[in-house]
Amino acid sequence: MIEIENVHKSFGELKVLKGIDLTVSKGEVLTVIGGSGSGKSTLLTCINGLEPIDSGRIVVDGTDVHARGTDLNKLRRKIGIVFQQWNAFPHLTVLENVMLAPRKVLGLSKAEAEETAVKQLTHVGLAEKLSVYPSRMSGGQQQRMAIARALAMSPEYMLFDEVTSALDPMLVGEVLDTLRMLASEGMTMICVTHEMKFAREVSDRVAFFHQGIMAEIAAPEQLFDAPQHPETKKFLAATH
Amino acid sequence: MFNYTFHWNQALRSLPQMLDGALVTLQIAILSMAIGLAIAIALTLFRLSGNRILSGFATTWVEVARNTPALFQIYMAHFGLGNFGIHLSPYTALLVGIAFNNAGYLAENFRGALKAIPDTQTRAGRSLGMTSLQAFRWIIMPQMLRIAFLPATNQMVWAILMTSLGVTVGMNTDLAGVTQELNARSFRTFEFFALAAVIYYVIAKAVTLAARAFAWRMFRY
Numbered sequence: 001m002i003e004i005e006n007v008h009k010s011f012g013e014l015k016v017l018k019g020i021d022l023t024v025s026k027g028e029v030l031t032v033i034g035g036s037g038s039g040k041s042t043l044l045t046c047i048n049g050l051e052p053i054d055s056g057r058i059v060v061d062g063t064d065v066h067a068r069g070t071d072l073n074k075l076r077r078k079i080g081i082v083f084q085q086w087n088a089f090p091h092l093t094v095l096e097n098v099m100l101a102p103r104k105v106l107g108l109s110k111a112e113a114e115e116t117a118v119k120q121l122t123h124v125g126l127a128e129k130l131s132v133y134p135s136r137m138s139g140g141q142q143q144r145m146a147i148a149r150a151l152a153m154s155p156e157y158m159l160f161d162e163v164t165s166a167l168d169p170m171l172v173g174e175v176l177d178t179l180r181m182l183a184s185e186g187m188t189m190i191c192v193t194h195e196m197k198f199a200r201e202v203s204d205r206v207a208f209f210h211q212g213i214m215a216e217i218a219a220p221e222q223l224f225d226a227p228q229h230p231e232t233k234k235f236l237a238a239t240h
Numbered sequence: 241m242f243n244y245t246f247h248w249n250q251a252l253r254s255l256p257q258m259l260d261g262a263l264v265t266l267q268i269a270i271l272s273m274a275i276g277l278a279i280a281i282a283l284t285l286f287r288l289s290g291n292r293i294l295s296g297f298a299t300t301w302v303e304v305a306r307n308t309p310a311l312f313q314i315y316m317a318h319f320g321l322g323n324f325g326i327h328l329s330p331y332t333a334l335l336v337g338i339a340f341n342n343a344g345y346l347a348e349n350f351r352g353a354l355k356a357i358p359d360t361q362t363r364a365g366r367s368l369g370m371t372s373l374q375a376f377r378w379i380i381m382p383q384m385l386r387i388a389f390l391p392a393t394n395q396m397v398w399a400i401l402m403t404s405l406g407v408t409v410g411m412n413t414d415l416a417g418v419t420q421e422l423n424a425r426s427f428r429t430f431e432f433f434a435l436a437a438v439i440y441y442v443i444a445k446a447v448t449l450a451a452r453a454f455a456w457r458m459f460r461y
Binding site: 048050073074080081085087091101105106135149150 | 358368370379382383460461
């Protein structure tokens with residue numbers, strides 16, 4: 001379970017998160033929508049401790065992420081994150097990209113890591129690309145590789161930060177299909193996205209962020225068909 | 241107007257001796273590069289550490305190595321340290337001096353290379369649970385070495401040529417040292433030094449070409 005309690009976060013003068021309260025249960029698929037600068041991506045990087053917070057608390061399975069003495073490297077093993085820019089490691093083949101962390105962080109043997117990596121790459125449809133360097137693949141393929149790379153750590157939670165935003169429209173579908181598959185397998189996921197149709201389809205709940213505040217959170221039918229908050233209405237009207 | 245008769249045979253007869261010297265030259269250059277490389281990686285980590293003492297130490301090293309004559313650096317290793325009771329042989333002093341110089345230049349090379357690697361690479365590694373050192377070792381360093389590789393081959397050539405400064409601290413087994421001794425005995429300065437220059441040229445060129453072949457073979461991505 002991820003528990004977010006009254007989280008505040010600023011970058012210098014700019015207040016990005018202004019008191020976020022949110023709980024995500026095991027197996028839930030939460031999507032977060034909202035305009036640019038609404039704080040939704042920042043929240044994800046705070047959840048796995050890549051960004052510190054100013055006040056409040058984020059607790060993952062009983063571990064306070066931002067407490068002194070929390071072993072973030074250990075915590076991050078169970079929270080996978082995939083970014084808008086997939087950040088493929090260009091000097092490694094697809095297989096090596098996925099094997100690296102299981103070998104170095106989890107200490108798996110080469111054979112074990114390879115088995116895990118092949119399994120995950122097959123899962124996201126890249127079984128044919130094992131020995132290819134990322135630069136030889138499309139953005140969609142690289143993004144799916146990044147998903148496999150995160151999954152190879154056997155995370156319990158997956159955070160997706162606008163993973164289709166930097167993709168050619170033709171390639172968005174294949175990545176969303178991968179996310180749908182994960183959702184159907186019961187992975188606990190928080191997806192920050194601009195894909196409304198996708199959000200409506202896979203989410204258990206949808207949260208709408210506006211200027212650092214979670215303005216509304218509800219089941220997808222309710223949020224999309226009968227939004228309560230005026231800003232949600234405005235946002236949905238503009239994006240439909 | 242030139243009343244000089246060339247005596248190339250005399251120089252050519254000494255070729256085996258000079259080639260032996262060339263091997264010593266190459267050996268010092270390779271060792272100084274290996275030591276310099278290891279130190280440069282350490283200096284790079286010091287600069288990235290955020291620790292003011294470590295990064296200050298690294299910056300000072302780079303500044304001194306790059307902005308003082310290599311001759312002084314070698315002199316200091318031999319005579320300068322000698323004043324403090326640390327007596328290095330000409331061979332060791334030459335090696336230490338050039339390694340000091342190499343480390344400074346290579347560390348600066350690495351700094352430039354690091355700028356070309358996006359921060360998000362480290363972030364991606366950290367988000368997979370790696371420590372910052374692991375992310376550096378497995379993600380950043382390989383890319384850094386690739387970017388810095390061809391500029392570093394210039395430094396290797398420079399290291400080969402710098403070994404000739406060893407004559408100033410009494411080095412007499414490397415190519416410059418051997419040539420200098422032959423010259424002192426024969427006064428055939430032009431012939432011996434021209435021949436030595438050709439050997440230096442061939443070594444330097446061979447190293448450059450070998451490095452290119454290596455890069456072509458290694459960096460396939």
